[in-house]
Amino acid sequence: MNDLETALGNLGDLGIPAASAARRFVDEAGEMVDIAYTTIDSPLGELIIAATPRGLLRIGFENETGVLDDLAERVSPRILEYPARLERIRHELGEYFAGHRDRFEVPLDWGLIDGFRRRVLTVTAQIPYGGVATYQDVARRAGQPRGARAAGQALGGNPIPVIIPCHRVVRSGGGMGGYGGGTDRKEFLLRLEGAML
Amino acid sequence: MKLPPFQSLLEAHGEEIYRFLMASVGGNDAEDCFQDTFMAALGAYPELLDATNLKGWLFTIAHRKAIDCHRRRQTSDVPLANLPETGEEAEPVLVDQTLWARVRDLPPKQRSAIVLRFVADLPYRTIGEATGCSEAAARQNVRAGLTHLREDMAK
Numbered sequence: 624m625n626d627l628e629t630a631l632g633n634l635g636d637l638g639i640p641a642a643s644a645a646r647r648f649v650d651e652a653g654e655m656v657d658i659a660y661t662t663i664d665s666p667l668g669e670l671i672i673a674a675t676p677r678g679l680l681r682i683g684f685e686n687e688t689g690v691l692d693d694l695a696e697r698v699s700p701r702i703l704e705y706p707a708r709l710e711r712i713r714h715e716l717g718e719y720f721a722g723h724r725d726r727f728e729v730p731l732d733w734g735l736i737d738g739f740r741r742r743v744l745t746v747t748a749q750i751p752y753g754g755v756a757t758y759q760d761v762a763r764r765a766g767q768p769r770g771a772r773a774a775g776q777a778l779g780g781n782p783i784p785v786i787i788p789c790h791r792v793v794r795s796g797g798g799m800g801g802y803g804g805g806t807d808r809k810e811f812l813l814r815l816e817g818a819m820l
Numbered sequence: 821m822k823l824p825p826f827q828s829l830l831e832a833h834g835e836e837i838y839r840f841l842m843a844s845v846g847g848n849d850a851e852d853c854f855q856d857t858f859m860a861a862l863g864a865y866p867e868l869l870d871a872t873n874l875k876g877w878l879f880t881i882a883h884r885k886a887i888d889c890h891r892r893r894q895t896s897d898v899p900l901a902n903l904p905e906t907g908e909e910a911e912p913v914l915v916d917q918t919l920w921a922r923v924r925d926l927p928p929k930q931r932s933a934i935v936l937r938f939v940a941d942l943p944y945r946t947i948g949e950a951t952g953c954s955e956a957a958a959r960q961n962v963r964a965g966l967t968h969l970r971e972d973m974a975k
Contacts, residue, residue, distance in 0.1 A: 627969060630919050631938035634843035641838035644854045645830055651855060655862050660827075691825040700866055702825035 649703050658694055659705035663713050666720050666815075667785070667808050672709055673702075678730035679712055681782050684804040698734065716785070722815065725752035727786050735782040742766060743777040750791040753816045757795040779803045791818065823871050826862055833875050834858075836940050837882050843923065843939040844886040844931065853889050857882045879942065879950035883932045890928065922972045929953070930965035937962045 649656075658680065660673040669685040673694060680698070683690035695702055706713075711729055718724035736744055742765040750756050762774035778789040784804055790812040794800045799819075802809035813819035837857060841850040860881050868877065923931060929951055936947045948958035 627919075627966065627973075628938050631843075631923070631934060632941075634920055634923065634935070634939055641835040641854075644838055644851050645834045645858075647851070648830070648855055648858045652859065652862055655859070658825075691827070695823055695825045700823035700826055701862055703827050703830070703862075 649705055650707075652703060652705075655701060656703045656705055656708075657699035657701040659703060659708035660691065661704060661706040661709045661713070663716065665716065666811060667804065670716075672712055672716075674709055674712065675732045675734070677734070678732040679783060679786060680732040680735060682784055682786065684784075684808070686805070712786075719785075720815070725816075729786070731783060731786065739765065739767070739770075739773065740777040740780060743774050744781060744787050744789070747778065747781075747789055747792060748787050750788055752788075753818050755791045755793045755813070755818050758792055758800065759795050761792050775801065785812065788812075791816075823865065823868060824874075826865055829861070829874055829878065830858065833878050836875075837878055840879065840882055840935055840940045841886060843920075843935045844882075845889045846920070846924065849889050849893075853882070853885045856885045856888075860885070873946070873949065876946045876949040879936060879940065879946065880952070883936070883950045886932065887928050890924075919969070919973075922969055926965050926968055930961050930968060933958055933961035934965040934969075 654676075658673050658675055660671060662669050662671050664670075667684065671681075671683040671685075671687075671690050672679065673681040673683075673691070675698070681690065681694060691702055712727075715724060715727050715729055719727070733741065743761055746761050746764040747756075758771040758774050758778075759768075761778070762768060762770040765774060765777075767773065774792075778792055779801065781787055781789040781803060784790070790802060790809045792800065793813075799806060799809060799813070810819065834854075838850065838854050841853045841857070844850075845853055857878070861878055870877075923934060926934065932951050933947055936942045936950060937944075942950070944958045944962070945955045947962070948955045951958060951961070953961070
C-alpha cells in the first residue's frame with residue numbers, strides 16, 4: 624500500500640460517527656418498521672420483547688435462541704431495535720414485577736398463534752392474577768375435554784409468556800407442571816402472584 | 821428466502837457504508853445519503869431474492885445514492901470541496917482536503933470504485949456488483965482512478 628492509497632483510506636474518517644446516523648435512521652424509519660424490538664432486564668433474566676404496529680407479538684427468555692430470526696422468517700425481516708415503540712409494555716412489565724400491576728393493558732398481536740393453540744391461549748388469557756387452572760380445565764374450555772396433553776404442548780409454545788399467563792396452568796394432582804421458560808421461572812411468577820406459597 | 825433481521829444489516833454494515841459515503845459525497849451530504857440508502861434498503865428488503873451478498877447489495881444502493889447526490893449538486897451549483905461541519909461528538913481527523921476534492925472530481929464510476937476499494941476495503945468482485953460492472957472492469961476503474969489522481973497531483 625503506497626501513500627496515495629493510505630491517504631485515500633483516511634477519507635472515510637470524518638464528521639459524525641456512524642452510530643448516530645444509524646440512530647437517526649431508526650427514528651426516521653418509523654412506519655416502515657414491521658417489528659420493533661428491545662431487550663429489558665427482569666427478575667426472570669433478560670427478556671427480548673417484540674411488537675408490530677398491531678401490538679405485542681413476542682416475548683423471549685434469554686435462553687431462547689433465534690427469536691428474531693424466527694420472526695424474520697415467519698412475519699417480516701423488517702426488524703429494527705426500536706425501544707421507543709416498546710415503552711408502554713416495558714412500563715407495565717416493570718409494575719407487574721414490582722407487584723403493582725395485576726393485569727396488562729397493552730394490545731397483543733395474535734399473529735403467531737393459530738388453531739388449537741389459539742383457543743387454548745385465549746382461555747388461558749382469562750385466568751385471573753393469583754389464580755390457577757389445570758391443564759384439563761383449559762383443554763375442556765378450549766373444546767377438547769381429553770386434550771390435556773395437547774393443551775400442555777400448546778401452552779409450551781406460547782409466544783407471549785407472562786402476558787398470556789400460561790404459568791397459571793398447573794397439574795390437577797397439585798404439581799406445578801412444565802414451563803417453556805423453565806420451571807424456576809414458573810415458580811417465581813406463581814409466588815409473585817401469591818398463587819403459590 | 822431466509823433473510824436475517826434488518827437490524828443485523830445495520831449493525832454489520834452501517835459503519836462501512838457510512839465511511840464510503842463520507843469519502844464519496846462528503847460530510848455535508850453523507851448523513852442524508854446514509855438515510856436514503858438504508859431507507860431504500862428497508863423498503864425493498866422483504867422482496868430481495870438473493871440473501872447471499874447483502875453487503876454488496878447495500879453498497880449497490882449506496883453507490884446509486886452517492887451518484888444521485890453528485891448529480892443534484894452539479895445542477896444546484898453548490899461548491900464541491902467544502903469540509904463538513906464536524907459534530908460535537910466527532911474526533912478531529914486530519915484529512916487531505918486537496919486529495920478529497922480530487923476524488924470527488926473523478927468520473928462517477930472511478931470515484932465509487934476508488935472509494936469502495938480504499939475506504940470500504942471491498943474486493944473487486946463486490947465493487948463490480950455495487951457499480952454494475954464486471955470484476956475486471958472494476959479493477960480497471962480503480963486503476964484508471966489512481967492514474968487520474970497521480971496525474972492531478974503531479975500538476
